[in-house]
Amino acid sequence: MALNMQSCKYFGDLFYKLHSTRRKRAIDNIHASYPDWSKKNVASLAKQSMEHMFQLFVAEGVQMPSLITPTTYHKYVEFKGIEKIAERLARKKPTIFVTGHCGNWELLGYMLSVLGYPIAALARPLDNKLLNDWILGVREKYGLQIITKWGGVPILQELITNNTSVGFIADQNAGPRGLFVPFFGRLASTYKSIGILAMRYNLPIAAVHAKRIDGMFKYEVSVTDFIEPSDWKGQDDPLYYITARYSRAIEQMVRNAPEQYL
Numbered sequence: 001m002a003l004n005m006q007s008c009k010y011f012g013d014l015f016y017k018l019h020s021t022r023r024k025r026a027i028d029n030i031h032a033s034y035p036d037w038s039k040k041n042v043a044s045l046a047k048q049s050m051e052h053m054f055q056l057f058v059a060e061g062v063q064m065p066s067l068i069t070p071t072t073y074h075k076y077v078e079f080k081g082i083e084k085i086a087e088r089l090a091r092k093k094p095t096i097f098v099t100g101h102c103g104n105w106e107l108l109g110y111m112l113s114v115l116g117y118p119i120a121a122l123a124r125p126l127d128n129k130l131l132n133d134w135i136l137g138v139r140e141k142y143g144l145q146i147i148t149k150w151g152g153v154p155i156l157q158e159l160i161t162n163n164t165s166v167g168f169i170a171d172q173n174a175g176p177r178g179l180f181v182p183f184f185g186r187l188a189s190t191y192k193s194i195g196i197l198a199m200r201y202n203l204p205i206a207a208v209h210a211k212r213i214d215g216m217f218k219y220e221v222s223v224t225d226f227i228e229p230s231d232w233k234g235q236d237d238p239l240y241y242i243t244a245r246y247s248r249a250i251e252q253m254v255r256n257a258p259e260q261y262l
């Protein structure tokens with residue numbers, strides 16, 4: 001596995017050098033988020049992020065199903081500060097999980113299903129059908145239920161009423177109809193559905209990060225923030241509060257390991 005990770009790092013470096021459009025986009029985004037950084041530091045982070053991307057999609061994506069199983073996961077995954085989540089799971093109470101495209105976001109729902117907990121995640125189908133079918137097979141191997149984005153909210157509502165936790169990758173552009181909240185010093189359009197579900201079903205939101213450790217196939221799964229219903233009930237605008245708070249948690253995840261952000 002170490003050799004595969006190193007090989008993918010090399011291909012990420014090559015991709016950074018050859019793909020000028022992606023390189024410029026990464027540099028521009030990083031510079032906007034870290035305006036005080038030098039050009040050298042910005043370029044270095046852009047290269048590292050592409051190395052991470054290849055390691056994640058190629059090496060880890062292929063080997064995760066065989067390496068992380070109900071009997072072997074403890075070799076590769078460490079848990080930190082998950083007591084509140086563990087308590088709810090033990091009581092069969094659903095939780096809304098959110099993360100961003102940082103670390104190994106695929107690991108989170110997969111790991112819960114490996115441990116035997118009911119979990120569903122909202123995801124957009126890939127354009128390539130063969131690749132999409134393969135990724136679905138990985139995701140659903142231990143029972144993780146994938147709901148396609150279009151028309152998925154009613155299905156999630158039904159799952160929640162049946163005590164199934166749901167997960168979102170919550171750092172995607174929601175377009176002009178989204179709720180604009182701060183993210184790296186700018187206002188970012190963010191989906192309202194997460195906060196609306198939390199309010200409707202009185203559910204906590206766990207912002208969870210799976211961060212790679214020491215460049216190896218090993219991860220620390222930690223809770224960046226745990227938003228309780230009591231936290232927003234006294235707010236003037238509960239939906240804005242929830243959305244802004246979990247967006248801040250995702251920003252903290254990125255700042256904790258910016259080289260692991262897509």
